[in-house]
Amino acid sequence: MQRRQWLQAAALTLVSGTLLQKTVLAQVTTVEVWKDPNCGCCQLWVEHLQAHGFKVNVRDVGNTAARQRLGMPEKWGSCHTATVGGYVIEGHVPAADIRRLLKERPVALGLSVPGMPIGSPGMDGPEYKGRKDAFDVLLVQKDGSAKSFQAYPAKSRMV
Template identity: 40%
Template sequence: MKKLLTIALSAVVLATGIYFTIASNAVAEEVTLYKNPQCGCCESYADYLRDNGFTVTVKPTHELVTMSHEAGIPDDFQGCHLAFIDNYVISGHVPIATVNRLISERPDIKGVTLPGMPMGSPGMSGTKTEPFTIYTVGDGQPSVYAVE
């Protein structure tokens, strides 16, 4: 009886481990990226997402400021494009580690932003000169989500 209980308990632990491993490795594959029609670095960021396993649809628009406001991103915190991934908004050249963290943790926020166009960030040329500060966005004042 003890052996049977041990086997059953082991099976439950194994099944739970497999479930959480699959769930934690699940990545939102579909991305819609909105960008200004002339922006080349936004295309580079779309390629960066593709290189990291996402399927990206790029949609040129002249409405990024309005779309950013609707997503809860204040003017001083806007990036140069908006990506919608798994019900979150990603504004700017956010590194993939933060994107994956957002998707796996699923915090109660609208999304994250890396304001401006920092040199050396994913999709941008140049050398990274300082850590990137990525902020939460939503219904209140942005707060620091990650520093990379």
């Protein structure tokens, strides 16, 4: 009987520890962001990440130097650059794709949404009247090549 109680306690401890570890990791996922202090769409992207459970540290110093230092090719550039979990995030990448990246952990430099596609997080304000252009989230390799990580189709404008 004593052995059975010990095994039950050990199993409960293991399960509790695993759940606690997952909860703590989810709560402490911090994103470091470099952006222009006057960029509204960058701030909206930061708010998108916060709304999806990320802690965000913002550096309002522009992102060009950070992008170069982190090795993100200019051709995949956008208006803000970030790091999370050892990856570089460039542009208006949806929080769900960052979570997927962190879960799957592919060998890569990071993710990019080049340019500023309308309808992407931060570029989806009321002034766009529901317009959503098609865009791809790119998985950028360390050699600078990229492939689609997630495709988002265009959606018709709601009048």
